[in-house]
Amino acid sequence: MHWQTSRYRIDLARPRVMGIVNVTPDSFSDGGQYLAPAAAVAHAERLVREGADILDIGAESTRPGARSPDTPEELARLRPVLAAALTLGVPVSVDTSNPEVMRAVLDAGADIVNDVRSLTRPGALEAVAAHPAAGLCLMHMRGEPATMQAQVPDYPDVVAEVRDFLRERLAAAQAAGIDEARIVLDPGIGFAKTPAHNLTLLRRQRELLALGRPVLAGWSRKSTLGGLTGRPANERVAASVAAAVLAVHEGARIVRVHDVAPTVDALKLWQAAFGEPGQNDDKEQP
Numbered sequence: 001m002h003w004q005t006s007r008y009r010i011d012l013a014r015p016r017v018m019g020i021v022n023v024t025p026d027s028f029s030d031g032g033q034y035l036a037p038a039a040a041v042a043h044a045e046r047l048v049r050e051g052a053d054i055l056d057i058g059a060e061s062t063r064p065g066a067r068s069p070d071t072p073e074e075l076a077r078l079r080p081v082l083a084a085a086l087t088l089g090v091p092v093s094v095d096t097s098n099p100e101v102m103r104a105v106l107d108a109g110a111d112i113v114n115d116v117r118s119l120t121r122p123g124a125l126e127a128v129a130a131h132p133a134a135g136l137c138l139m140h141m142r143g144e145p146a147t148m149q150a151q152v153p154d155y156p157d158v159v160a161e162v163r164d165f166l167r168e169r170l171a172a173a174q175a176a177g178i179d180e181a182r183i184v185l186d187p188g189i190g191f192a193k194t195p196a197h198n199l200t201l202l203r204r205q206r207e208l209l210a211l212g213r214p215v216l217a218g219w220s221r222k223s224t225l226g227g228l229t230g231r232p233a234n235e236r237v238a239a240s241v242a243a244a245v246l247a248v249h250e251g252a253r254i255v256r257v258h259d260v261a262p263t264v265d266a267l268k269l270w271q272a273a274f275g276e277p278g279q280n281d282d283k284e285q286p
């Protein structure tokens with residue numbers, strides 16, 4: 001199985017690590033640390049040295065209560081970091097829901113759009129469809145980040161809800177002309193979900209593979225892990241690495257993480273024990 005993106009066709013025979021670069025003042029675990037472009041670029045370089053297969057750059061926090069930047073502000077944060085990241089030899093994703101931002105970053109050469117709102121904003125499907133090879137991550141969420149955790153839906157069956165939602169968004173993307181080879185699907189851990197919902201999605205994650213596309217999972221430092229361990233966000237590395245390995249064990253092919261180095265090490269063990277032979281040290285080919 002492969003993930004088609006603008007410059008790279010990512011081979012998913014080996015699980016891939018997407019390293020997070022948050023160019024935000026207010027992200028839940030590292031807000032403000034990389035708002036200065038030079039700090040964000042240095043962080044991106046470090047993640048690649050640590051073995052990140054993909055970089056995901058975001059300029060809007062989805063933390064409940066975070067303020068959304070307007071288009072010029074979001075682009076001003078993204079542009080310098082994207083330009084530098086595009087020289088690092090790995091595919092670069094941009095985490096945005098804003099169709100104008102999608103157009104601008106795809107024109108600037110971004111490889112992937114990662115949208116926590118699954119291209120539901122007017123013009124978003126068209127913005128991604130206009131770039132014939134760009135990759136796309138569609139994620140499940142109910143409502144808006146600002147309020148989603150205050151009014152968590154009472155899902156009769158959270159896995160069925162997530163699967164049906166992703167099936168509908170996958171169909172909408174294909175109907176807009178986006179080839180399914182470009183698309184990966186994400187259960188949206190922590191987005192309008194209780195800890196019990198998140199854990200059910202991990203246990204039954206394989207049910208999402210019935211949709212026929214690779215699964216991307218983002219557990220890194222999230223509050224479910226804080227609740228289980230009693231630790232603040234910057235001390236959730238061990239739990240985050242465990243969650244990444246479990247997600248891969250249950251069929252995810254891409255994990256979105258803050259702590260790249262320990263995740264890469266842990267997945268080497270998974271790969272050696274459970275992966276396809278001969279897939280231990282390749283880099284994706286352009």
Ligand code: HH2
Nearest residue numbers: 022027028061062063137139186189218
């Ligand atoms: N989680 C966050 C942001 N973007 N994208 C995908 N596809 N999947 C996720 O699980 C996901 C995501 C939240 O994490 P983070 O970027 O660290 O925080 P913030 O949104 O506060 O910047």
